[in-house]
Amino acid sequence: MDAKLEKQILDQGMSLENVKEQLTNFKEGFPFLSIVGAATIGDGIKALTETELKHYLDTYPKTAAQKEVVKFVPASGAASRMFKDLFSFLEGDGDISKSSFVQKFFQQIEKFAFYDDLNKSLEKAGSSIKKAMESGQHQMVISHLLNEEGLGYGQLPKGLLKFHHYSDHDRTPTYEHFMEGILYGLGKGNTVRLHFTVSPEHESKFKEEVAQVQPKLEKEYRVKFEVSYSQQKKSTDTIAVNMDNTPFREEDGSILFRPAGHGALLENLNEIDGDVIFIKNIDNEVPDRLKSPTKEYKTAIGGLLLEVQEKVFEALKKLDVDSGENAIAQAESVITQDLGGKLPKSYHGLTSEEKHKYLHKKLNRPLRVCGMVKNTGEPGGGPFWVKEDDGTLSLQIAETAQIDLDNPEQKEIFKSSTHFNPVDLVCATKNYKGEKFDLLKFRDMRTGFITEKSKSGRDLKALELPGLWNGAMAGWNTVFVEVPLITFNPVKTVNDLLRDEHQG
Template sequence: MLSNEQKQQISALGMPLQTVEEQLQNFKQGFPFLEIQDAAKIGDGIQVLTEEQLTTAVNEYESAAPSQALVKFVPASGAASRMFKNLFGFLEKGTDSLEDDAFVRQFFASIDSFAFYEDLNRELQKSGNDLPTALNQKEYARILTVLLEDEGLGYGNLPKGLLKFHAYGSENRTPVEEHFVEGAQYGVGKDRTVRLHFTVSPEHQKKFEEKVAEVRPAMEKRFGVTFSVDFSQQKKTTDTIAVDLDNEPFVEDNGDLLFRPAGHGALLANLNEIDADLVFIKNIDNVVPDRLKETTTTYKKAIGGLLLRAQSEAFQALKALDKAVSEATVENARQVFTQTLGGKLPDAFQTLTLDEQGSFLHNKLNRPIRVCGMVENTGEPGGGPFWVKELDGSLSLQIAETAQLDLDDPDQKAIFQAATHFNPTDLVCGIKDYRGKPFDLMAYRDPKTGFITQKSKSGRDLKAQELPGLWNGSMAHWNSLFVEVPLITFNPVKTINDLLRDVHQ
C-alpha cells in the first residue's frame, strides 16, 4: 500500500498514480507467458526475396523515397562499459592473471588493429613512452588505465556511439559517423534531407552533439545532402517502480521510492513523437566499414519498398471499405490481409455477416505496419519470429524474447527450438494511417508482455520491471512482415574484441 507521502512523490515525478499501482500489481501477479502457436519459417511467415523481387523492391523504394519523410531512428543510450568487462576484470585481478586470460591476450596481440590505436598511443606519450615501447606485460595495466579511465581516452565511460570502431587510413570513424554514411545511402528523403534521431543518455547528449557538430559539415559536402540530427532521452515518466522481494515498494535510505529505467520498451514513447512516413530502426553498434555496406543498403531499401507497397494496398482497401462494404471490397481487403500482410483469419470469420467481415478487416488493416529483417539463427541472442493467436482467433506474426516464453512447457519449448531465424533489430516502420494521421503507437502494444528481473541496490536485493520490449511487446498489435536478410547485415559489437573480426577491419 502506498502512503500519502509516496503518492505525492509519484505525482511530483509526473507519473500517473494508476500506472504505478498497475506496476505494483504486475509484480504480485507476474506477467503471463506469451503462448506461441508455431515458429515462423520460410514459406510460412518469412519471405525470401528472389533477385527479381529484390530489384523490384529496391526500385520502388528509390522511386518513392524523394517524396517521403524518412527518419533513421538509432537507440544509442547505452554506455560502452559492458564492452570492456573483460579488461576491467583483468585490471582488478592484476597482470599475473594474463596466462589464464585469452581475451586480454588477444586484445594486446592485436592492439594495433583497433581504430583507436593512434589515439591511445598519443595519450600514452603524454605520460611516458609510446605504445610500441610500452607493449609488455608490466605496462599492460597502465595501457588499459589510459584507454578506459577519464584521465585518458575515457572509453570505459563513453557510449558505444562515440568510440572509434573502423579505420580508414587517415579517417577513423565512430558508429555515429557510420550512421551518417548509412543515412546518406538509403535515408535521403524530402528536400534531399537525411534525418537522424539518436536516443541518448542525459549524461552523454552533450558529447553526441559535439561529435555531430564536428562531422556534419564534411558529411554534407561529401554526400550533397542536408543532415537533420536530433536527440531524445528515455523519459523519466517511463521509469518503473522497484519492489523488494516481498513485492513491497523499495524505499531508499533517504525515504524515497526507487524508480528504474524500464528497458528499450520505454523508447516507444520516443518513437511515438517522431513525425515521419517511414522510420528505419537499427542499433548504434550494428555498423560495418564501407566495403561491406552495399548489402545492408540494398536490403534496407528493399524492406522499405516492401513496406510502401504493402501500405499502399492496405490504404486502398481501407478507403474502398469506407466508401462501401460489398462482396468486392471485403474480398479485396481479405486478400490484402491474408496475402500481402500474411495474416491468418480465424475459423469463425466465415460465419460473420458481410458488414461484420468488413468491420473486422478494417480493424486489422488500419494499424501501424513494419517490415522486419530476419537472419538465420546462429546462436546469437535476439527475438525470434513466431505465430501467435490473437484474442479474436486470428494468427499474427510477432517477435518474442526468450523471457516471454514458458520453456518448461515441452510443447512451447519445441516450438521455440524450431525457430530458424531471429530479428537483429532491423526494422522499417510505417506509423501513419491511411488518412495521413499519426497512429498513437501506445494503443498497439501488449502491456502484458513485460519482464520482471532481480537486481540489487546498495547491497539490497530488489525486483525490477521492464516495459514490453520495443520490437516485441510494444509492437505486438502492428501488422508485421518478416523478410530474410543476409547474415552480413548483422554485425553487433558486444565486446571490444568483436572489433577484431574481419567484418570490422
C-alpha cells in the same frame, strides 16, 4: 501509499495508478506468450527473389524522394558492458595469463581504431602502449582506455567510441549511421533525417561528434542532414521492489525508479513525424567495404513497406465507401496475401457487417517490415506465429524470456525456429488519412519482463516495459523478410571489433 511516496511518484511525472499497476505486476507476474508455430520461409517469412530485389532498388529511391524518411537510432546505451572483462582485469592482480579475453585484446591491440588515441594518452603520461606492455604494465594501458585520465571509454556510450579505421580517418558508429543514411535514408528535400535517443549526460558529446561529421559529409555528398535527439522520459521509468515485492528504498528513504528497457523508447518513437522510419541499433555498423548488402536490403524492405502500405490504404478506402463482397474480398486478400496473415476459423461464421468491421480494424494499424537473419545461436528474439485474443494468428517477435520453455510443446516450437531478430525494422506510423497513430494504443502491456538486479549490495526486482520491437509493437501489422547474415554485426564486447567485419 504514504504521502512522501506519492509526491515522489508525481514528481517523476508518473501516475499513482501506473505505479500501483506495476506493483501488481511484480506480485502476479506476466503470462507467457502462447506461440503456435515458428515463422519460416514460405510460412511467415518472405524470401525476396533477385527480380524483387532489383524492382525495389529501382522503385524505392524515387518514391522515398517524396517522403519524410527518418533513421531512428537507439543510442543511449552505455559502452560499459563492452568492457566488462577489461574492468575485471583492472580490478584484479594484473596477471594477464588468467584471462584469454585480455590476452587477445593485447595480442591484436594495433587493430583497434582507437589505438593511436590510446597511445597518445599513454605518451602524455611518459609511456606508450609498447613500453607498458614490455614492462608488464597492462593495467596501465587498460586504465588509460577506460578511465577519465585517458580516453574515458568506460563512461561513454557506444555511439561515441572509435569503431572502424580508414586510411585517413577513424569512425564512430554515429559517423557510420550518417554514411548509411546517405545510402538508403535520402528523403524529401534531398535530406537524410537522423534521430538519436541519447542519455542526458551524453547529448552534448553527441552534438560535438555530429558537428564534426555533418558539414564534411554534406559538402562531399551534396545532401542535407536533419539531426534530432530525444531522451528516455523519466515518466517511463518503473519502480524497483525488494524480493518480497515491497518498494525498494534507498538509504535516504526515497523509492528507487529504474529505466524500463528499450520498450520505454516507444514514447520517443511515438513523437517522430515521418512517413518511413527505419530502426537500427547504434552498434550494428560495418565499414564501407561491407555496406552494399545493407543498402540493398534496407532499400528492399523500405520499398516493400510502401507497396504493402499502398494496398492496405486502398483496401481501407474501399471499405469506407463499399460494404459489399468486393470490398470484403479485397481486404481479405491484403491480410492473407500482402501481409501474410491468417484469419481465425471463427471469421468465416461472421455476417458481412461483422467481417467488414473486423477487416477494417485489422488493417487500420501501424505497419512494419522486419528483416530476419538465419539463426546462428544468438541469444534473443525470433519470429513466431502468436494467437491473439480474438483467435487471429499474427506475426510477432518473441524474446526467449517470453516463452514457457518448461512446456515441452512450446519448447519444441521455439527450437524449430529458423531465424533470429537482428533489430532491422522499417515502420509506417500514419493511417490512410495521413494522421499519426497513437502507438501506445497498440502495445500489449502483458508482455513486460521482471528481472533480478542488485543495488548497493542488495538484491532487487526490476520491471521492463514490453520491448520496443516485441510487445510494444504487438498490435502492429507485420511482414518478415529474410536478410543476409552480413547485415547483422553488433558489437557486444570490445574484442568483437577485431572480427574481420569490423576491420576497414
